[in-house]
Amino acid sequence: MxxxxxxxxxxxxxxxxxxxxxxxxxxxxxxxxxxxCLCRCPDYESEALLRFKSSSNDSSGSSNSWVNGTDCCMWDGIDCNEEMNHVTRVGTTYSPLSIQAGIISDSLCNLHFLTNLELSGDGLTGTLPPCLGKLSYLRFLILVGHRLSGEIPSTFCGLTNLTYLDLGGNQLNGSLPSCLGNLYSLTDLSLDGNKLSGSIPFSVGSLSSLQNLFISHNLLSGLIPLSIGNLSSLTYLDLSFNHLTGTLPSSFAQLYSLGTLIADGNPFSGNILSSVFPSSISTLSLTLNQTISETFFHNLTGLDALYLSNCVLNISTTWIPEFQLIILSLKSCIVGGQIPGWISTQFLLKELVLADNDLYGEIPSWLFSPPMNFLTLSGNHLQGKLFACNSVYLKLIDLSRNELSGPMPSVWPPYLGQLRLNDNRFSGNIPSSLGSLSSLSLLNLANNKLNGTIPPSLGNSGYFLRVLKLGSNSLQGMIPQEFSKLRLFSLVIKNNKLNGLFPSSILNFSAIRVLDIGNNSFEGQIPKTIGNLSELQVLVMKGNLFSGGIPPQIGQLKQLQILDLSSNNLSGFIPSSIVSLQAMSVATEDGNILQEENAFVGHFGRGSYQDDLVMHPKGTELYYPYILSTLTGIDLSNNQLNGDVPLDFGKLKGLRFLNLSMNNLKGTIPHSLGNMSQLESFDLSSNKISGNIPSELQSLSSLAYLNLSNNNLSGNIPQGGQMILFENTSYSGNQYLQGCPLPKNCPWPKFAPPRPLSAAENKDEEESEQIPWYQLGVGWSCGAGFLIVVVLLLLVRERWRNKYFKGVDDILKFLFPFLRNRRL
The missing domain is CATH 1.10.20 (Histone, subunit A)
Structure with a gap:
């Protein structure tokens, strides 16, 4: 050619x-x-790639150049070998493929010369095609962070040239293939963050080239195989957060190249001895339900990072370790009262975590000495005052959940990025000097005894401030106008004495996700421009003095999951646009904690924060220490709202809590509420609702709390589904309503609902339905009774007895000729 x-x-x-x-x-x-070479890639390879494109959605735009009739070797995200123009890479370093949705098409199995398959993004679903195991040239297979499910095909064991396999962060299940040891070329194996179960196969010890093994955050169980000690090239091993039992095998001592061992979050039984650790270990992370002493660290002379949890440290106060730690983390341990003195001998320590250890006493000043970067002492019983510190090294201070008291210091580390002092006993004013910390990204001073006003200088904290929590104090005054300069993700100032009109500065927080200004004295109307906060997930404005109507623009908040406007002076209709809240319209079963999604990037890297919430969904106050992405609710109670309940409220199929009580609502209960399959709590009490209770409410199988009392309802109470389980207090105060559990027209004894049958009683009832013992018993009883009556009559009356036997003789004489002829 x-x-x-x-x-x-x-x-x-x-x-x-x-x-x-x-x-x-x-x-x-x-x-x-x-x-x-002027030749093109084979047509069948172009067709395979186009079929894959049609089954997926590439958000990176790399596949836009994939046009039929052109050379696929010239397409973005595709590499070919130079000699034969066969496709060798799908998804390259310079042109990655980020899949937003779709599946892995079997057509990729036609790329017989493929060496690299790298698909980033988070949208792939379905299962792993078994035919991928026939791509004998494959060296890199990276499908991390998608939603792939099903088992790992055993055909993958045929990929003997594979050196890098990363299937982490998916939803894969089943057990690890027993033939895993056939992948003798493998240097990196990452299967973490899935749902894999069963034991670690013994064959894993055959992976002689393996350097990094990540199988954390799965459901793996059983013992760690002894064969793992054969992995002479292993440098990084992460087995954390599984269900592994037993203890660390003695063969671990043969892992002479091992530098990092992470095995915390497993229910190990038996003591783990220091002899199992090779001297090469520099990072060790374990959950130990045992007492350890200085001898535990005998072989760990090269240790520079130590993570221990759930253990008891019985260490002498005069002990001086042979190692110099850079990172020390002791969580939920018993360390002997005060902060251990041996920590002061670690002169290279940059990160110290002593959380939830029941420590008491005062904080020693040497903890704030260089080169400490991150200091966490949360969840203890530390007391005393917090002294000033201006270390240029400190970037994070977490002293939350202690018993520290007194005024907050006015001098702070100049490059501080996160300051968590919540849940203590600090008093006095918030220091205005905090506003000079240009690197501050998170400030949490909630649940203290702070008073005075919010310093306007916090508005000058710079571009990086993302989380501000000042709730549950005694702060007064207004929100400073200087806050308009901030770009907050979360603002929680609930349970204070703040006042004034709705803070207009909040409307500039275009990226805000959590806004809680409840239980203050804010007044005025809710501005229409609140609909511009497109990222808002939680909006709590309860317990204030807001008046006027609910703006219809609130329906523009597509991400909103929690809407709480209760206990205000709001009036007018419930806007029909409220049914457009998309995050409440999708029924979901599993959810993540919002703090994982509400991560932020500060001046010194990524951080995360945890939001809590108090709601009144079931007639009582409920505290949620975590806000799950499945937690959805609307609370408009205790206002002056009137008009009808929107007829299409049932479009919010993902709503779990709905409270419209103590208003002036009229009209009827919408039939569409029967579509809210996940509704757990529904309170419509103390309104002016009339008409019948829709029979569609019987289909709400998740409904655990119902209050329709003190309305004008009439007719019969539906007697199916969950409705039969509620007491009369759910329906009282409706003059024309009747049926159980109300006394009027209820056939139940003492107006109590029939007792639900236990599992054993249900089983007996099912068996009784299968064999009609009752009918058989009635039949036998009737037959026996008839025979007894006949016999008694024959014995008493002689005339009847003679007629009876004469009738029997006549019948026999009549039948005898027929029987004889039949016998002959």
Whole structure:
């Protein structure tokens, strides 16, 4: 093809000899420069890629260049080998494929020369095609962070050239293939963050080239195989947060290259001895339900990072470790009262976590000495005052959930990024000097005894401030106008004495996700522009003095999951746009904690925060220390709202809590509420609702709390589904309502609902339905009774007895000729 192309070039001289020389020279040149080949990738490979494109959605836009009829080797995200123009890479470093939705098409299995398959994003679903195991040239298979499910195909064990396998962060289940040891070329194996179960196969010890093994956050159980000690090249091992039992095998001591061992979050039984650790370990993370002493660290002379939890430290106060730690984390341990003195010998310590250890006493000043970067002492009983510190090294201070008291210091580390002092006993004013911390990204001073006003200087905290929590104090005054300069993700100032109109500065927080200003004295109307906060997930404005109507623009908050406007002076209709809240319209079963989604990027990297919430969904106050993405609720109670309940409220199928009580609502209960399959609590009490209770409410199988009392309802109470379980207090105060459990027209004894049957009684009832013992008993009883009556009559009356026997003789005489002829 190359030669014919050159011969047909218009500028080639027509002299046959000269043309022949040019062709030979060109052929030799192209033979030595294969990248000048003018051939195209095979059509079947182009078709395979186009089929994959049609089954997925590439948000990176790389696949936009994938056009039928063009050379697939020229497409973005595709690499080919230079000699034969076969596709070798799908998803490259310079042109990654980020899949937003779709499946892994079987067509990729037609790319027989594929060496790299790297699909980023989070949208792939379905299962792993078993035919991928036939791609014998495959070296890199990276499908991390998607939603792939099903088992890992055993055909993958045939990928003997595979060196890098990353299937982490999916939903894969089943057990690890027993043939896993066939992947002898593997250097990196990552299966963390799935739902894999069963035991770790013994064959894993055959992966002689393995350097990094990540199988954390799964459901793996059983013992750690002894064969793992054969992994002489292993440098990083993460087994954390599984269900592994037993203890660490003695063969771990043979892992001479192992530098990092992470095995916390497993219910290990038996004591783990220091002899199992190779001296090469520099990072160790364990959950130990045992007492450890200095001898535990005998072989760990090169340790620089130590993470321990759930253990008891019985260590002498005069002990001086042979190692110098950079990171020390002791969580939920018993360390002996005060902060251990041996920690002061760790002169290289940059990160110290002593959380939930029941420590008491005062905080020693040496903890704030260089080169400490991150200090966490939360969840203890530390007391005393907090002294000033201006260390240029400190970037995070977490002293939350202690018993610290007194005024807060006015001097702070200049590059502090996160300050958590919540749940203590600090008093006095909030220092205005906090506003000079230009790197501050999180400030949590909630649940203290702070008073005074919010310093306007906090509005000058800079671009990085993302989380501000000042709730449950005694702060007064208004929200400073300087707050309009901030770009907050979360603002929680609930349970204070703040006042004034709705803070207009909040409307500039375009990225805000959690806004809780409840239980203050704010007044005025809710501005229409609140609908511009498009990222808002939680909106709590309860317990204030807001008046006017609920703006219909609130329906524009597509991400909103919690809407609490209760206990205000709101009036007017419930806007029909409220049914447009998309996050409440999708029924979901599993959810994540919002803090994981509400991560932020500060001046010194990523951080996360945890939001809590108090709601009144079931007639009582409920505290949620975590806000799950499945927690959805609307509370408009204790206002002056009137008009009808929106007829299409049932569109909010994902709503779990709905409280419209103590208003002036009229009209009827919408039939569409029967579509709210996840509704757990429904309170419509103390309104002016009339008409019947819709029979559709019987289908609400999740409904655990119902209050329709003190309305104008009439007719019969539906007697099916969950409705039969509620007491009369759910329906009282409706003059024309009747039926159980109300006394009027209720056939139940003492107006109590029939007792639900236990599992054993249900089983007996099912068996009784299968065999009609009752009917059989009635039949036998009737037959026996008839025979007894006949016998008694024959014994008493002689005339009846003679007629009876004469009738029997006549019948026998009549039948005898027939019986005889039949016998002959």
């Amino acid at each position: 190359v030669i014919s192309y050159i011969i047909e070039m218009p500028r080639v001289p027509q002299n046959p000899l000269l043309k022949f020389i040019i062709v030979i020279v060109a052929f030799i040149t192209l033979s030595n420069k294969p990248y000048l």
